[in-house]
Amino acid sequence: MANLKVGLVSPEREIWSGEARMVVAQTIEGSLGILPGHAPVLGVLLDGSVVRIEPADGGETISAMVGSGFFSIAADEVSVLAEQAELGEEIDVPDARRALDEAVAAESEDSTLERRARARLRAAGVEV
Structure with a gap:
C-alpha cells in the first residue's frame, strides 16, 4: 500500500517528518482527511487547530497544535507549514x-x- 511523505514544520524547526498512512487537518473550510492518491490541494490551516498524522509504521497517532499556516498535497507528499506548531507529547x-x-x-x-x-x-x- 502506498504511503504519504509528510513534513510538519514551523519557522523555528521541523516538528515531524516521515511516512504516514493518513493525515487529518482542519482548514478554514472544514476538516480534510488525506490518504495516498489524494488530488493536489493547497489549503489554509484553521488557526488554533490540531493536525493528526497516522504513521505508516503503525505507531501512535501524532497530534500537533498548529497556528495559522498552509498545507499542500501533491504526488503523495503533504507539507504542513504552520506559523506556530507544537507536538502534543x-x-x-x-x-x-x-x-x-x-x-x-x-x-x-x-x-x-x-x-x-x-x-x-x-x-x-x-x-x-
Whole structure:
C-alpha cells in the first residue's frame, strides 16, 4: 500500500517528518482527511487547530497544535507549514491549562489565544 511523505514544520524547526498512512487537518473550510492518491490541494490551516498524522509504521497517532499556516498535497507528499506548531507529547498540560484560563478571563474579542490554548490541550490528549 502506498504511503504519504509528510513534513510538519514551523519557522523555528521541523516538528515531524516521515511516512504516514493518513493525515487529518482542519482548514478554514472544514476538516480534510488525506490518504495516498489524494488530488493536489493547497489549503489554509484553521488557526488554533490540531493536525493528526497516522504513521505508516503503525505507531501512535501524532497530534500537533498548529497556528495559522498552509498545507499542500501533491504526488503523495503533504507539507504542513504552520506559523506556530507544537507536538502534543511536548505540551506542558498545566501550563496549557493556565494559558486557557488566562485567555478566557481576558474576554478579548480576538479569540486566537483561547483557540490556540484549547488546541494545545486537545493535541496533548485533554478534552476541553
